[in-house]
């Protein structure tokens with residue numbers, strides 16, 4: 001394991017994440033995961049060059065089993081400092097607050113179809129399914145391995161199982177199991193977020209959760225254009241991600257360490273996200289801070 005990853009794992013274990021146990025639990029399901037990966041892979045999808053660069057201290061970026069099996073543990077660890085009780089509820093809090101802001105802008109009754117771009121293993125997708133029950137949700141990602149875990153977790157939810165945080169501790173088992181009974185259909189597809197091949201003007205809500213800081217600005221602009229294409233007139237786009245303003249408080253050596261595994265954060269920090277969305281035909285209507293470290297930007301597809 002690379003030094004960067006060893007540091008992340010050691011830090012998460014100190015927080016009580018039990019990284020190895022969580023990854024081992026998914027590893028034990030590898031035959032089922034392989035079947036999901038084979039079923040979801042679309043061989044016609046070509047990842048852009050930026051996607052294949054080393055990332056998060058993984059030599060092949062987000063591609064492969066290691067990032068897919070570790071991302072849930074990683075989310076718990078990275079977001080743990082957001083939990084005011086000192087527990088592992090930071091990731092759940094981040095998502096609950098994102099959904100709260102979304103529901104301030106979107107009438108859940110008017111939302112029938114949702115697309116979650118860069119859905120990874122479904123952490124953001126399942127939060128949407130809980131917040132917008134009875135909607136049809138499509139999760140889009142470029143990693144068939146991430147999508148395989150997402151499909152596996154979706155099957156657990158449908159069966160009323162799983163604990164909603166990928167391995168125990170952090171979010172409410174009862175709430176997740178209850179939500180599983182009211183969720184609409186969830187589909188995961190292997191596509192570039194820049195080119196989902198989904199029908200134009202077919203979606204009420206498009207989300208991009210914790211993806212923008214992982215993208216070159218040209219890719220974010222292309223994804224905003226695709227989101228605008230997908231949305232019906234008056235539909236909503238919501239981007240949730242790190243708030244670069246909060247990085248000013250991070251000690252420089254810590255930020256340098258963080259940025260060393262995140263090639264695009266410098267570009268993201270300098271980007272005028274609202275201007276990118278406006279150029280794509282998405283009129284910014286508001287948003288807000290969903291944690292001390294994260295912001296949500298809500299925009300509407302103009303007629």
Ligand SMILES: C[S@@+](CC[C@H](N)C(=O)[O-])C[C@H]1O[C@@H](n2cnc3c(N)ncnc32)[C@H](O)[C@@H]1O
Pocket residue numbers: 051062075117118119120121122123124140141142143146191192193194208209210211214219
């Ligand atoms: C940090 S994860 C965010 C996952 C999830 N949305 C969340 O809130 O936890 C970023 C995800 O975006 C995906 N991704 C990055 N670039 C993409 C692109 N151009 N098209 C589709 N997915 C992409 C990665 O594969 C990864 O799974």
